[in-house]
Amino acid sequence: MQKVFGRPESLLAVKTHYCPGCGHGIIHRLLAEVIDELDVREKTVGVAPVGCSVLIYNYIDCDMYEAAHGRAPAIATGCKRVHPELTVFTYQGDGDLAAIGTAEVVHAAARGELITTIFVNNTVYGMTGGQMAPTTLVGQKTTTSPFGRIPKQAGYPIKMSELLATLNGASYIARVSVHTPKNILQAKKAMKKAFETQIKGLGYSLVEVLSQCPTIWRLSPKEALNWVEKEMIPYYPLGEFKVPKEEKA
């Protein structure tokens, strides 16, 4: 019998610590599939963030660093400069990348650092218990925006993909989501493109993944998927914001 579906080789056969309905599990799997398909597991080094996905090294079977909050792109830079032959990625959440690590990601992109970032945007600080994130939507309630995010007091959510796409060193920037099977397939395609951009030496690459966090959003997993569609995508439109020059017709 032909085997048509299995666990990617780069994904370890262990249970994860993620909540039911969380998007990280899907995104980890896509990452592992991309690493397998590009056949780079043995020359890949990943950098884990601080946040819910700090333990990603328990799930992805490759050499990995655990970074301090927001510093993953700097660690990836140090590694890549020593080993240009390796494929180096960072996996970061929205608090990590768009608040405390804004400088590191902006400058890694500006330098055209040959690394790939998987940026998971679920609009909240998950691990610390659901505080307001830089990507929290206007009006969205969190433990530190109990009356909903009020722009006068807390400013506006940052659109990181659009911001990073303005930088010359950034080569591939895309926003995807994992709330429907179709979107999941598109997300994988974008992640693969991002890794290929790095491998071809074309510049910095980042895929922003809109992800669901039912626990903190106080929604059922199914309601959370709808929330991505109804609330997030209108503010964070999906698509490719920048593609490598060689791909432009």
Next chain:
Amino acid sequence: MEKKFMTGNEAIAEAAVQAGCRYFFGYPITPQSELPEHLARRLPEVGGCFLQAESEIAAIYMVFGAAGAGARVLTSSSSPGISLKMEGISYIAGAELPCVIVNIMRGGPGLGGIQPTQSDYFQATKGGGHGDYHLVVIAPSTVQEAVNLTMEAFDLADKYRTPVMILGDGYLGQMMEPVEFETRKIQPLPPKDWSLTGAKGRPRRIIKTLYLQPEVLEKRNLVLHHKYQEIKKNEVRVETYLTEDAEIIIAAYGTVARIAKSAIKILRERGIKTGLVRPITLFPFPYQTFSQISDRIKKILVVEMSLGQMVEDVKLGVCGEAEVYFYGRTGGMVPSYDEIVTEVEKIMKEA
């Protein structure tokens, strides 16, 4: 061997290159900028990488990445910049990554000033960042010594898998002196069988500092602790100068120790037999030297370019067996040999 006339900053940079360091990550700050400037030209010549980071914080994590990837790596800064790096230094110590960090101290607190001080002694030797860790801290007092100790610092870092700090001051960084670069014997060092190079033909490796179970983290910290005990046993370096017949000892390190030597010459001409104890490693600190010397010499004057930091370690070493006096200038003011002479004479008159 050919002698070169160089500033301390340039000499430390060149010493790093000669010690096999090929990676530098840093951010400009006075009074150490000649160090990265030298490497910006020099590292590409030897196939290395110089990168000016967006901040000291990013720079220290680039060091984390490069050290974790198995490279010899250097960063340098001055006091306010070192404060920013302290977060990353704690992670580097926790992850047991070897690297060399240069602090060419300037005045503080805050932006302070750009003149030489020694006011980061506590920060360097007692932690600085969070957690149960130490740096190896080395304090050269001449440009030549800075060269030799920088080379040695890389070996110490690799031998013990630990960050090593070269603690100088604005004088040492800016001062020009003739230096020689000796070809050093290659030290047998442990293999970097923990570095991240891609998991080809071996189990994957992880470099991390998070241990959520307290019993596991305690074990990790005890591993660090035992390493520091080894370092204390093996790596103490100290210079004693004219202590044999001395009736009073000056304790000073770095630039101040040089000034103290001039003061000692004058004092001896005036009939006051003065000696010097100069700690070269500040961690590990030469407590034993002070303990032994206080058995026979009952007066120790500690002189620092701060309001009294190393003096606390001298007191720990002496443990009440001698009278410990202190004289310090701060804010970038440098004690002159006349001031030190006056201070010693005052102490001897009191007796």
